Amino acid sequence: MAKPKVAFYWCASCGGCEETVVDxxxxxxxxxxxxxxVFWPVALDFKRKDVEALGDGEIAVSFINGAIRTEEQEEMVKLLRQKSGLVVAFGSCAHLGGIPGLGNFWTRDTIFQRVYQEVPTVENPEGTTPQEKTVFDFGELTLPEFYDTVKTLDQTIPVDYYLPGCPPPPDLILNAVNAILAGELPEKE
Known part of the structure; x- marks a missing residue:
């Protein structure tokens, strides 16, 4: 019997949810x-094309942590939703916005001004800030769009289940994985 396919993805967060998996x-x-x-880019060498090559619904469950702040994060979670039977909002940032959600008190431009120009430890006399596209003599560098607001996972894609916590405790993760493997998930409301 084939093993269920599982994916882990990290959006805007501190990394604690990835660490708690190791815990x-x-x-x-x-x-x-x-x-x-089949996908865990923070721990193993997987690429977007690996997910794109999977059939729709082929991933049994995707555990997605972090809030949605960039164009790339939004695209990846939409792709994972398409390829997954179940999506779990993994941790407080995915569920409620967490610390990254505090960025919604300021605009993107205000954040960039503070971080790249006003922080006392920053030396940036040219006033350089991240740009979506920068052209060099040797080629072009592109970065995903940094959105003006942070969204939770369920403001971006349909979510089936939530694993709360900052980060979720290891025993909760293990219980969730065991419930998925045993087919003993609670009813969705």
Whole structure:
């Protein structure tokens, strides 16, 4: 019998949700034996094209942490939604916006002004800020659009389940994975 395919993706967050997966310790090995991890770019060498090559709904579950702040994050979570049977909002940032959500108190331009020009430890006499496109003699550099507002995962795509916490505790993650593997998920409201 084929193992269920699982994906992990990291959007705007601190990285604690990725770390708590590692905090499963030896249980992580049991999870890795029970599933086929098909996308986890922070831990393994996967690319967007790997997800694009999968059939719609082929991923059993995608665990997505972090809020949505950039064009790239929005595109990836929409692609993962299309390719996944279930999507889990993994952690407080995906669920409620978390610390990145505090950015909604300021505009993108105000944030860039503060971070790249006004912070006392920054030396930036040219006033350089991230640009979506920069042309050099050797080629072109592009960056995803940095949105003016932060969105939660369920403001961007339909979400099936939520794993709360900052980060979610390892026992909650393990219980969720076991429930998915056993087909014992709670009813969706």
């Amino acid at each position: 499963l310790n030896e249980d992580l090995l049991k999870v890795a034996d029970a599933v086929d991890i």
